[in-house]
Amino acid sequence: xxxxxxxxxWGWLAAGLIMLVIELxxxxxxxxxxxxxxxxxxxxxxxxxDSPWQLQALIFSVLSVISVLLSRRFLTGKKKExxxxxxxxxxxxxxxxxxxxxxxxxxxxxxxxxxxxxxxxAGPDLEKDSVVKIVGVDGAVLVxxxxx
Numbered sequence: 001x002x003x004x005x006x007x008x009x010w011g012w013l014a015a016g017l018i019m020l021v022i023e024l025x026x027x028x029x030x031x032x033x034x035x036x037x038x039x040x041x042x043x044x045x046x047x048x049x050d051s052p053w054q055l056q057a058l059i060f061s062v063l064s065v066i067s068v069l070l071s072r073r074f075l076t077g078k079k080k081e082x083x084x085x086x087x088x089x090x091x092x093x094x095x096x097x098x099x100x101x102x103x104x105x106x107x108x109x110x111x112x113x114x115x116x117x118x119x120x121x122a123g124p125d126l127e128k129d130s131v132v133k134i135v136g137v138d139g140a141v142l143v144x145x146x147x148x
């Protein structure tokens with residue numbers, strides 16, 4: 001005796017609700033589209049209540065794939081370039097500026113004072129109070145060269 005498996009619209013509504021709850025707990029922006037596909041499948045099952053479960057599963061699968069692909073294509077746009085690319089990169093904001101050495105550069109390392117902060121610098125050996133230009137950043141160390 002073969003027993004037919006019956007899926008009602010309540011089952012699809014419950015599946016959609018479960019997927020939306022999963023999306024709230026683990027926001028991947030993936031389960032949202034599966035949940036919406038389950039809700040659309042539930043509406044179709046309400047309209048056509050005698051549809052076999054295989055057709056329902058096929059409809060859900062196709063809707064899921066289409067919705068996920070469309071969301072990836074249209075919702076993940078190109079990243080907009082910031083008007084202030086160095087906003088959270090304080091050291092990079094100093095590139096191009098000049099400063100006086102507050103400690104001489106010996107063995108390639110020294111210190112400067114800029115904007116009420118002391119920064120470690122790397123560059124050629126120079127005496128204290130020499131004018132240097134900041135030409136780069138290496139981690140938290142400013143790379144400098146002598147200004148002539």
